[in-house]
Amino acid sequence: MPELPEIQAHAERLTEAYGGRELSGFRAITFTALKTYTPPPDAAVGQPLIAVGRRGKYLLVGFGATTFVIHLMQGGRLKPDEKQSAKPRGGLARWMFADGSALLLTEAGTERRAGIWVRDPALDGGLDHQEPLLGLGPEADKVDTATMGAICAAHSMRLHGMLRDQRALAGVGRRLANEICHRAKLSPFANAAKLDTEQIRRLTDATQSCIAESLTFERGRDEMSSSKERPGSVHHRTGEACPVCGDVVREVEYTRYTVNYCATCQTAGKILADNTTSKFLK
Numbered sequence: 001m002p003e004l005p006e007i008q009a010h011a012e013r014l015t016e017a018y019g020g021r022e023l024s025g026f027r028a029i030t031f032t033a034l035k036t037y038t039p040p041p042d043a044a045v046g047q048p049l050i051a052v053g054r055r056g057k058y059l060l061v062g063f064g065a066t067t068f069v070i071h072l073m074q075g076g077r078l079k080p081d082e083k084q085s086a087k088p089r090g091g092l093a094r095w096m097f098a099d100g101s102a103l104l105l106t107e108a109g110t111e112r113r114a115g116i117w118v119r120d121p122a123l124d125g126g127l128d129h130q131e132p133l134l135g136l137g138p139e140a141d142k143v144d145t146a147t148m149g150a151i152c153a154a155h156s157m158r159l160h161g162m163l164r165d166q167r168a169l170a171g172v173g174r175r176l177a178n179e180i181c182h183r184a185k186l187s188p189f190a191n192a193a194k195l196d197t198e199q200i201r202r203l204t205d206a207t208q209s210c211i212a213e214s215l216t217f218e219r220g221r222d223e224m225s226s227s228k229e230r231p232g233s234v235h236h237r238t239g240e241a242c243p244v245c246g247d248v249v250r251e252v253e254y255t256r257y258t259v260n261y262c263a264t265c266q267t268a269g270k271i272l273a274d275n276t277t278s279k280f281l282k
Helices: 005-016 145-151 161-164 174-183 197-219
Strands: 023-028 050-054 058-063 066-071 076-080 090-095 102-107 113-119 250-255 258-262
Touching: 005 050, 005 058, 005 076, 058 197, 066 076, 113 145, 145 161, 145 197, 161 174, 174 258
Parallel strands: none
Antiparallel strands: 023 090, 050 058, 058 066, 066 113, 076 102, 090 102, 250 258
């Protein structure tokens, strides 16, 4: 699933390419794509695209007072729609502009979990007070050591899970969580609430540096990267050598994702046996 760096860089590219273009129409190609009924999408028609922003893992496509909140999920993409065919492959929704151009939201696979919410920032205290943005934690790239310490203290849970909890910290997913834990030299199974001051500092520094490096990588591209293209030291590198110490990169496999780690760098050599019997490591 695209995380903060991929979404941020994509929002910047879309703003540069489509900013100022007037919306002439919106079409929900599939019944399930649009998650809201008020305000209606047509409220944005006739308005210029002010900017494409981001909150956590969501794209914010703003036309005047109307904002389309888009969650790409794992296989979703918002991209130029040159053909504008009636039944585009994987097509979920289309934004059409007065100059004849268009943007198409697509989603690979069959689950169709990507979604669109139409929101007015003037209602209910702003976008962050409206679904699906309600309750999101602070942006991961903006968190300082003091804030990170408060977040960890409030979440007595495994560190890897806390980093991915969007209510605790917005924008981090599976890949970044793996990379952050590795760079901070912390076990992904460490209890976040029990981290000491030095560990919190390393966690904060690792979060900022991992996000910054990934964002630089994404900004150097013409389109959003695929998961396998994104840089990293341990994520999806099971069996490979850790670039820091040379030990083998290991994994703890879950139904929908895998936790990767280096035992030498992160767990004092202890191997996390599996997701049910391994104990928290300090």
